[in-house]
Amino acid sequence: MPHGETVDRPATAQVWAWLAELPDPEIPVISLTDLGIVRDVAWQGDTLVVTVTPTYSGCPATGIITLDIERALRERGIGKLRIDRQLSPPWTSDWLGPEAREKLRAFGIAPPVPGSAAMPGAARARSLADGLSVACPRCGSDRTERLSQFGSTPCKAAWRCRDCLEPFDYFKCI
Amino acid sequence: MSALTETTMPETTLSADAVLFETLLRVGDSALILGHRVSEWCGHAPTLEEDIAQANVALDLIGQATLWLGLAAEVEGAGRDADALAFRRDAGGFRNLLLAEQPNRDFAVTVMRQFLFDAWHAELLAGLAASTDPRVAEIAAKARKEVAYHLDRSETLVIGLGDGTPESHARMQAALTRLWPFTGEPFRGDATDAAAAEAGIAPDPAALEPGWRARVEAVLAEATLTLPDTARFRSGGRSGVHGEALGLLLAEMQFLQRAYPDATW
Known part of the structure; x- marks a missing residue:
């Protein structure tokens, strides 16, 4: 799908596939989904909610990861997006x-x-x-x-x- | 209020949220202040591996402090956030243990301070992971996995340096003697601690001592270090009565936000 095109609620499986293309900022050989930090993707009405858990409490990549997800999904045409932080269960x-x-x-x-x-x-x-x-x-x-x-x-x-x-x-x- | 009057404070009349807020400051401030202290080694540690390890431990502690103080700010509901709590309180508003603010001095003091703190921190977080407040429990469950690595490193170093060369042994013994007076405070609760324990928010500080002491005694024995017999324990940090060291630390840590409030980059 061309970047920037507005889409109407793409399937969550599609969103997972997009997120699987995003490299970890510090270990770019694996993706955010490989790392297991994306915990959930769900639609709440017309808002896409992506739930992310940090690896380590102070990992400086956490902020970058949030920005990367937001940018990538906006480029795919997701207009209403919320990124929730979830601490439990702790990442392993x-x-x-x-x-x-x-x-x-x-x-x-x-x-x-x-x-x-x-x-x-x-x-x-x-x-x-x-x-x-x-x-x-x-x-x-x-x-x-x-x-x-x-x-x-x-x-x-x-x-x-x-x-x-x-x-x-x-x-x-x- | 002086350290002397701390034990004769009147019964707490704090609300449940006020007890939670105060408890979160005590946990978060100790992580923040020790995290800042450890970060002072960045670029100065004796070996590259240790420099990296210190930076990582500092990062974990400051990350944990961000979670604790973020929750504190949310509970307080006064429009502050974790940064406001970290950078806009004066020394008297900080609730960290005196142990956490002690200056780095040499590497022996830094390592011994870390071990004495980590052994307490691990016990505390195990208790907090069972908190009746799920927001507290989930932060503790995450932090304790990180602290297991801190403790693994600090006790390995205490043993290696204590049971090392005559010079390293002497320095580690001196560090232990210097820091020992600060190891009573973590286990002396006040009315706020009692209220938090009563509500199931946090463990009773005194209940953490047996586990801490067993580990400390075992590691120090293996390190061939002698436990000081001093009973002149110092306390006051958790009620905001600090030594000179904290003011100097804050002067550096808070400089930018004090000089250029709300600066962004």
């Missing part, structure tokens, strides 16, 4: 699908290891990295080590491969 890296994980790996970011999300409380291991095996996204080696719990964006940690010696980002579980 478990919402990244298999396809998104493969895209991350191909981009050089180790995808989150399922089941290793930060579990606050008594069940938590001494260190969140203990027993965590993260494969190097470049050479595939499992001989890797964590350099820091934090990395170049709030959602990543800094790791290093002990075989190919390359440092890499690990998309951490939360």
Whole structure:
């Protein structure tokens, strides 16, 4: 559909498809829908309501994401649009699908290891990295080590491969 | 009001919304002020990884503060927003723990302050995640996942530096001794805390101490650090009685909004 053309209530499936084309501002290899932050798309009368949840409380990309969604949908002819913020349930890296994980790996970011999300409380291991095996996204080696719990964006940690010696980002579980 | 009169305050006559507002300020201000303190390391940390980690922790804390203070402003209903609360209150209006405002000094003090705070923060957020107010519970549920990473990092550093070189051990012990007097305040409630606990909005501060103490003692033992036996605990932050450090911090944090009110860019 040509940009700028006014449309009459496109189907929500169509809106989801448009949102799936929007790259994450900080990790452009995956889309906003890959990331799992778009929680709902619904029409309320003649207003399109898109519900978005932030990844991390202070993620600076959140504001950009809202602007990107608004601009993209206005270009598609959506006149009445509201973007709601939803905090609950809190975003989890478990919402990244298999396809998104493969895209991350191909981009050089180790995808989150399922089941290793930060579990606050008594069940938590001494260190969140203990027993965590993260494969190097470049050479595939499992001989890797964590350099820091934090990395170049709030959602990543800094790791290093002990075989190919390359440092890499690990998309951490939360 | 001085810190000395704090415990003899008359019974609270605050409305339910006023108790909620005050509780949100206490939680949000501690996150904001520690977040700002940690951000002061940006570009100055001893290693690149630590510089990035400090910036990330600061970002999380300031993001959490934005959520807490945003809700506080909504509850207050006086037309203020999170920015107005952060940038247009004077020191006496801040409700953060004294621990959060302590200056960075060296990396040992920064790391020890973070650990003592994170261990409390994790306990607090676990309690707030069970709040009867769903708006409080959902912010806490999100924040506690982030704080699990803060605590993982700070306790790893406390152990590594405490059980490290003679120099790092001595600095960590000095940091612990310096900061210990600020570790009584988080667990001493007042009438507002009692009202919040009664309403199920927030946990009773005293109830957080056993979990905090168990973790702190275990980590400090592994770090070969000795728990100070001082009982000269300082408090007052949560009723707005702060040290000089907070005024200096605010002078920098609030400068732009004070000098150029409503500036946009």
